[in-house]
Amino acid sequence: MASAYKTLERVRAKLYWDLRENFPLAFRTGNLVTTLHLTPPGDAYPVVGTFYRHVFNVIRDYFESSGSSFEGIIPKRKTILANKVQYADLAVEIVIDSQVVGHIIYDIAHSRWRFRPLYSTVYKMIEKETGFFAKTSLPRLSRGFVIKSGDIISANLPKSDEYIALASRDYRYLGVGVLLKNRRIYVLKSWTRTPYGNLEGDPNWSKVVSVHRQYLEEKKEEAVSFIRSIYEKYKLPVVISFSGGKDSLVTLHLVLEALGNEKVTVLFNNTGIEFPETVEYVKKTADFMGLNLIIANAGEAFWRGFSVMGPPARDFRWCCKVTKFAPTARVLKQIFPDGALSFVGQRKFESVLRARSPRVWQNAWLPGIIAASPIHEWTALDVWLYIFMERLPLNPLYYYGLDRLGCWLCPASEMGEFELAKSVRRDLYERWEKELESFALSHSLGRDWLRLGLWRWVKVPKDISRLAESVQEDNARGATVSWHLLDSMVVFKLENPRQVPTLTKLQNLSHTSKELLESIESISFDEKEITVKLTRRDKSIVEQLERVVIRAFYCVECLECANWCPRGAIRLDKERGGILILEDNCIQCGICNAKCPIAEYTLKLKSSKADKQSRSFN
Ligand code: SF4
Ligand code: SF4
Missing domain, CATH: 3.40.50.620 (HUPs)
Incomplete structure (x- = not known):
């Protein structure tokens, strides 16, 4: 994580601001120019269209909830920038008049947008005693500190968890915090005060x-x-x-x-x-x-x-192979x-x-x-x-604040991005939410799995899981194949296969590995079980067999395997569904077994969980 941050820090975009004309610059020129200090990588972009309105609506709602307005605090300019920052969900810093005025944040815990004032905004809020603020008797403010009720000299405190602009005794230190019980305030961030003024000019x-x-x-x-x-x-x-x-x-x-x-x-x-x-x-x-x-x-x-x-996840991205690499x-x-x-x-x-x-x-x-x-x-x-x-x-979707286009349900998206996209295509998300809901229901994944978008991970990161009441273990993804060993017999149990399990199909797919073919003594089929008698009890043979079983009965017909086959020996099986190996052309190299994303991701998931099957060989 630290090295990832260092990489972003190293490539940080160099951006400047022309203080005389009041607009961003991609290069440094003239004297009245300042460097923008944005959060790495600082890849800021213009705020335009509906997103521009959205940003100011969130700012307006924040100030109105305190009984005030942002007029005189945040100038509504034509050229403003947004820069994505690390947070539990979507968060962008907003740059106006060369200053980071605050963050627009999507709060997944409460499914709403929030404004967090920073630097120039906090300075003006304290100066004008506007919005939610607290002036304290403390000599300094530091992150993580809890301000007691008795330390507050004057304040306008929220009834909810809105952000509060903070100041130390002599205003040397400013900060932002949130209200705790008993009129105490938790300091989220603090900095040394710098005076700010508005710039002249409002170019487009x-x-x-x-x-x-x-x-x-x-x-x-x-x-x-x-x-x-x-x-x-x-x-x-x-x-x-x-x-x-x-x-x-x-x-x-x-x-x-x-x-x-x-x-x-x-x-x-x-x-x-x-x-x-x-x-x-x-x-x-x-x-x-x-x-x-x-x-x-x-x-x-x-x-x-x-x-x-099941749904793709950031740590389970079978979708890219199936929908991108294979057809491309x-x-x-x-x-x-x-x-x-x-x-x-x-x-x-x-x-x-x-x-x-x-x-x-x-x-x-x-x-x-x-x-x-x-x-x-x-x-x-x-x-x-x-x-x-x-x-x-330009693709019109950019005007809705969607900074990265692509698959509309991509698990790499933040919930805030889905919210922005819903304003364009609610119908798509309604369908997706229904699919997720029924998946969650049938696998007892709990309501937070959907509400907080936990489906976007198999292993949910700590900063997200702490927002949930409870996080159920997600054992629901991947092809539902399991097996156990009985001496030299492997018994496979299949749930919801896509293709009807038949001996012919399994034999056909087994042809892709010479070693496997030679190790199979007999195969018998029962209702939902396949019993394969092997000539030797060998872990690698069972693993190959498992891949073959997945490919034979859970094939999603992406044809990624066919892309890699050096002999053009793979076709769609029009009769039984799935694929068919042209045995006369096949040289039994096994590449197709290694390249099948359905087998690969299912087995990767199982091995990461170190399931009992692999242990049974020890
Ligand atoms: S067997 Fe081939 S076509 Fe079927 S899912 Fe795997 S890679 Fe795709
Ligand atoms: S990649 Fe082609 S040649 Fe190699 S085992 Fe698979 S079907 Fe046979």
Whole structure:
């Protein structure tokens, strides 16, 4: 965790503010410019559209609940920034007039938005005795300290858990806290007071773009020459991954500038759980730009996977393989059998993983694909300003405050992001919540599992689980196969298989491993049980057998295995469902068994729980 923070700290975006004109700058110029000190990685982006209204509504509600208003405290400017910060759920710091005025937070415990005033806002609240505040007789304030009722000189305290602006005796220290019982206040954060004033001027984003024109042209030139040099180096057909997001839009534009429309294919991966708005936007954009658009469609694969695996989670992301890698690899293999150069809109400020990624790399999940990111060094502000400058058509979902688009039920999302997205597509979430509800009910997962979004983890992190009344152990995910040993016999028990268990199917799938095939003496089928008599009691054989059983009867037809098969020996089994191994073509290399995401994630989950089965071999 500490090293992750260090990585983000190291790549921290450098942003500035023009104090005379009052707007953000991506570069330092002139004397009246200050550096913005944002929480790492500081990848701040413009607050626009409905999200702008949302931010000020949350601020207004906070002040109104104290019987006051934010007028004279927080100026309502046209150019303001938001920067995501670490919190139990979605939290962004809001930058106005070069200052972090506070955080907009989604409070999952109470399912509501909150405003936490900071720095310039606290300074003004104390100065004007506005909003919820407490002036104390204490010489200083420090984080974690509890202010007693007797230490409070004057105050306007909330009846609920709203944040309170705090000041020490001589106002040298300011802070923010929350009310405890008996009129005591817990100090959440404190700092040394700095006087703040409002800046003059209220320019719009067009003005900001005009100041950045030369800067953006230089960035564009660098990216275009990078694209051309990589293209020359690899001499591979070019494909652009266009997700419908802002980063891929800019990448698309840069690659077209560098290579022209003729040389490129645009690939959109429709995971089947994209916002319908994104699908429509991608098609319209491709049409408008006259692009050769190929769609890697996962169809209903997610829902088939859900019926076997349960909801995906941050630590159980079977969904990416099934809905992204499998259809994308299939399409790329068909169109570019000898490999391709894929340009993607990946930036180092987005995550620790991306901060550590090089600008050009070999894609581990897409064989033969070299990936390159022309905008690796671009900040979110660079991307937004470039879009404004080039007047590129932006996915309308960004105007709702959705900073990261993609699968609408992605478990990596915060609950606050789902809340923002619900304002656009409530219907999608109603369906998802129903699915989750019935899953929770049938596995006795408790009401917090849904309410707090605990479904987003198999192993719930401590900062989230402490918000729950109780956290039930989540043993509900993965293909429901279990087995036990009886001497040299393995007895498999199957619950809710997707394919009807038959001997033919199991024999067909067993063909993928020579070692396994040679170790099977006999197979017998009972109602829900399969008994396999082995020639030897061997852990690795049983593990191979378990993979084969999962593939034979819980296949979700993603065809990821077929992508990896060196002999093209895997087909969909039209008669029985699932897949069919063309035994004459199969060389029994076993790759397909290793690459099946349903088997892989089910077994990974089991091994992380060190279940009794693996211990029974000791
Ligand atoms: S067996 Fe193949 S098609 Fe079926 S789920 Fe596994 S990888 Fe997908
Ligand atoms: S990957 Fe292909 S050749 Fe290898 S075992 Fe599987 S089906 Fe056979």
